[in-house]
Amino acid sequence: MAASWRAGILGVAPAARAPLADFDTGPAVRYPRQAQFHPLRYLTALAVAFERLGGRIFCGSRVKDVKGGAETRIRVQGGHLISAAAAVVATNTPFNDRVVVQTKLASYRTYAIAAPIAADAVTRALYWDLEVPFHYVRLQTTPDGGRVLIAGGEDHKTGQADDSAGRFARLEGWARERFPALGTVSHRWSGQVVNTADGLAFIGRNPGDAGNIFIVAGDCGHGLTHGTIAGMMLPDLIAGRAHPWAGLYAPGRAHARSFKKWAGENLNAAAQYTDLVLPGEVRSLRDIAPGTGAIVRRGLSKFAVYRAPDGTIREFSARCPHLGAVVCWNSGERTWDCPAHGSRFDTRGCVLNGPASSNLHPAKADASTAV
Numbered sequence: 001m002a003a004s005w006r007a008g009i010l011g012v013a014p015a016a017r018a019p020l021a022d023f024d025t026g027p028a029v030r031y032p033r034q035a036q037f038h039p040l041r042y043l044t045a046l047a048v049a050f051e052r053l054g055g056r057i058f059c060g061s062r063v064k065d066v067k068g069g070a071e072t073r074i075r076v077q078g079g080h081l082i083s084a085a086a087a088v089v090a091t092n093t094p095f096n097d098r099v100v101v102q103t104k105l106a107s108y109r110t111y112a113i114a115a116p117i118a119a120d121a122v123t124r125a126l127y128w129d130l131e132v133p134f135h136y137v138r139l140q141t142t143p144d145g146g147r148v149l150i151a152g153g154e155d156h157k158t159g160q161a162d163d164s165a166g167r168f169a170r171l172e173g174w175a176r177e178r179f180p181a182l183g184t185v186s187h188r189w190s191g192q193v194v195n196t197a198d199g200l201a202f203i204g205r206n207p208g209d210a211g212n213i214f215i216v217a218g219d220c221g222h223g224l225t226h227g228t229i230a231g232m233m234l235p236d237l238i239a240g241r242a243h244p245w246a247g248l249y250a251p252g253r254a255h256a257r258s259f260k261k262w263a264g265e266n267l268n269a270a271a272q273y274t275d276l277v278l279p280g281e282v283r284s285l286r287d288i289a290p291g292t293g294a295i296v297r298r299g300l301s302k303f304a305v306y307r308a309p310d311g312t313i314r315e316f317s318a319r320c321p322h323l324g325a326v327v328c329w330n331s332g333e334r335t336w337d338c339p340a341h342g343s344r345f346d347t348r349g350c351v352l353n354g355p356a357s358s359n360l361h362p363a364k365a366d367a368s369t370a371v
Ligand SMILES: Cc1cc2nc3c(=O)[nH]c(=O)nc-3n(C[C@H](O)[C@H](O)[C@H](O)COP(=O)(O)OP(=O)(O)OC[C@H]3O[C@@H](n4cnc5c(N)ncnc54)[C@H](O)[C@@H]3O)c2cc1C
Pocket: 061, 062, 063, 064, 090, 091, 092, 095, 110, 111, 112, 152, 190, 191, 192, 193, 219, 220, 221, 222, 223, 224, 225, 226, 227, 354, 357
């Protein structure tokens, strides 16, 4: 009853199939009034409006920690300390929360391809399927007035698979079956999405903090929508006013209905620590080809070792600076990815995605002897 009432409000309607000319999807659900916009144009306009209203934007300033209290104190890498009445940590996976919210988030790599398609070959809409792993489709107009189809999916938990070539191939096969008019794939890439167990973002006061510290986290692949919702809610929440959506998005909300999924993700994260006691992937640095990386064990310690194309070796402790799981080599993107909570690092050890807020630790000098 409640579900049909909500469906009525949203106008969600069952359909015999999705509007694909050459592929019968079977029964589908249609969401009316979908919107599509260019994310960079949207963000640029937001930044311009923010500065016009007196806001100031500092790029390249990594925050080390945020502490609540009578006033909020924000410590920036390099030593600067900022005081504020309130702080919003909008980093998708919050670096200021080690446990409470992190146990409710799961980071996934998602893969995407783009290929030209005739403008009249596809009905303009955003498409999703319900396969595991799932797929999604968007259409984009190019600057010269052409049309590209972007297909995505084949997700896996960050750091828990290193088979991007196979995933891109499966994704292309899936797209060609449904959109036979697809041209040659021009772009391939992957990105990070951070999921909550119930599919809604966390927007509100951080449950693990005292004082006025707010988070916007767990984009669930809908961060542009969730970010916009956060912009609508946060002025009220910071000012201590009630907001009708506060309970729906509260970071401290219980996961009664999605408990099984939540528990499964946490068991999976805990299992990643068994890598600490396993052997290394190679016995000798000589086994690491130029442009690749591998985990090397020396005694009780593990090291993430990358050999640059010119032969230079870069070594780091393989323990993730977040909570100490062993990072894994991602050969598709040449990154070190942490299988526990999804932090990622480049081949110089610099953090790319949190929750880690610092780089991989350089290997100790006495550990760098070739084996
Ligand atoms: C293939 C793909 C398709 C998608 N499609 C859609 C879609 O159709 N609709 C939709 O709504 N969303 C979509 N998304 C999701 C959307 O792109 C993301 O949710 C969104 O970009 C997340 O924005 P964010 O600002 O929360 O996080 P991010 O873009 O990850 O930004 C976080 C920022 O925080 C910074 N940061 C991190 N740690 C620190 C620190 N310690 N100090 C200072 N800064 C820090 C990072 O450098 C980064 O700039 C898609 C994502 C992918 C990968």
